[in-house]
Amino acid sequence: MDTMKALLERKSVRSYTGTPVTIEQRNQLLKAAYASPVSMGQYDTVELTVVQNPELLAQIDDTAAKRFGREKMLYGAPMLIIASTQLKGDATDNAAYSNTATIIENLNLAAVDLDLGACHIWGAIVAVAGDDGLKRSLKISEGFTPVAGLVVGQTADGYTDRDIPEGRIKTEILD
Ligand SMILES: Cc1cc2nc3c(=O)[nH]c(=O)nc-3n(C[C@H](O)[C@H](O)[C@H](O)COP(=O)(O)O)c2cc1C
Numbered sequence: 001m002d003t004m005k006a007l008l009e010r011k012s013v014r015s016y017t018g019t020p021v022t023i024e025q026r027n028q029l030l031k032a033a034y035a036s037p038v039s040m041g042q043y044d045t046v047e048l049t050v051v052q053n054p055e056l057l058a059q060i061d062d063t064a065a066k067r068f069g070r071e072k073m074l075y076g077a078p079m080l081i082i083a084s085t086q087l088k089g090d091a092t093d094n095a096a097y098s099n100t101a102t103i104i105e106n107l108n109l110a111a112v113d114l115d116l117g118a119c120h121i122w123g124a125i126v127a128v129a130g131d132d133g134l135k136r137s138l139k140i141s142e143g144f145t146p147v148a149g150l151v152v153g154q155t156a157d158g159y160t161d162r163d164i165p166e167g168r169i170k171t172e173i174l175d
């Protein structure tokens with residue numbers, strides 16, 4: 001699949017067959033993450049956590065359900081990849097958030113390329129960030145905050161051409 005095809009066919013997939021992501025697929029996903037640009041090349045300011053342990057996934061789901069009053073915020077996906085970063089609480093956090101979002105989008109496009117379903121996850125990540133015990137269970141390093149995530153899994157919800165509305169993002173072109 002070429003890049004434009006993956007970009008145009010990508011969609012948020014929220015139904016999974018339950019079949020695990022293979023080790024080869026996981027390696028490919030991580031390769032895409034490691035290929036991501038990171039502000040000033042400071043790769044040690046971001047951290048990835050690949051959660052495939054069903055008990056931990058259920059714990060994250062429960063924590064998110066308690067926080068938002070909604071069940072199954074991970075949609076039963078067999079894998080959640082969490083991107084964590086160091087936040088300072090000032091305007092420079094812009095780069096930290098952008099780094100994680102960029103990595104997650106690389107992962108998402110790689111998932112499309114591998115014919116895996118995937119969806120950016122914000123809600124459940126907020127819930128994890130607010131639970132120090134869960135952060136410890138997930139081995140998220142001290143001083144790092146989970147800020148972005150992606151659920152991934154095999155899906156029957158295949159990718160096809162999508163109609164992308166032109167101009168749906170307000171755009172000023174200043175010639
Ligand atoms: C930063 C970010 C956070 C998101 N968080 C969630 C989420 O927590 N749960 C969810 O179901 N979808 C989430 N999404 C998916 C968006 O709802 C989705 O991308 C948008 O509605 C456009 O649909 P599409 O991805 O199918 O094109 C998120 C997307 C982004 C970029």
